[in-house]
Amino acid sequence: MRKRICARHGKDYPCSCGMGNLYRFVEPVVLLLLKMKGKTYGYDLSAALEGHALTDTTIEKGVLYRTLRRLETNGNVKSEWETEGRGPARRVYRLTRQGEQHLEEWAAVLEHLSKSMTRFVRDARKPVTSKARADR
């Protein structure tokens, strides 16, 4: 839908920034990082998300904190304040059993989605049929 020009990647790179409010898959990526790290907190996740996001855009920090809260409300993660160590207190998150299962669900959904998208790309690049060309 290209409402604005992408400031991060310029107009040559086919990034997703210009395609409207594309879903950023913050929830599944956060669940995966929590699985890999064992435990973390928002500020740390914010940096790690750079390398693990599914789309090209930086995942917005406000969205991240709200996603963590929502995951906790739904029982997928649990948190506690950690005042030990250097710097300001951190709210440390861990996956719950239910959160691990939810990640598995996401994996199944994204596996399916990934295949559908590959099929889409193949079809989109096929030359148009003679009938479609005539109807155009």
Place this chain on the structure above:
Amino acid sequence: MRKRICARHGKDYPCSCGMGNLYRFVEPVVLLLLKMKGKTYGYDLSAALEGHALTDTTIEKGVLYRTLRRLETNGNVKSEWETEGRGPARRVYRLTRQGEQHLEEWAAVLEHLSKSMTRFVRDARKPVTSKARADR
């Protein structure tokens, strides 16, 4: 986020219906179908979407009609009323040059997304490291 139980696929099939308001990719799928068909109208697209949607859910008819209008506003498709033939009048859509380009952009974006998702799935199914297990 599983706000409700999926009515279409039951609770055993890992469909995307239960994962919250997942992006349905209506815009790119509509662009692809228009490319394949040469020209079509909303009611016909509504049926064709069943077989081409990227997610498991049926694409909602209200969303479809609004998407077609938005695509026209942005210059990606053009339409005209067709009163010939049987049944009520149809608003017939065709891709514009710009619409074809927009479809190519979508293909590039979804190709990238598809690869990221495949990587995600692989990572999500990896056994947790001993460090992560200890931190849990």
Place this chain on the structure above:
DNA sequence: ACAATATAGGTGTTATGTACACCTAATCGC
């Protein structure tokens, strides 16, 4: 002749998710 169904194209409203801007507070380095 008339009712039910299929075809066709919508609108209204709410919920969910993203984007961008802005804020508070503790601690660290100098």
Place this chain on the structure above:
DNA sequence: GCGATTAGGTGTACATAACACCTATATTGT
């Protein structure tokens, strides 16, 4: 003491999806 870094947010507007509901024109069955 003071700016930078670390940490965790909130406010608000906009985009998209979900669900419910509506209008009108043919076609088909009885």
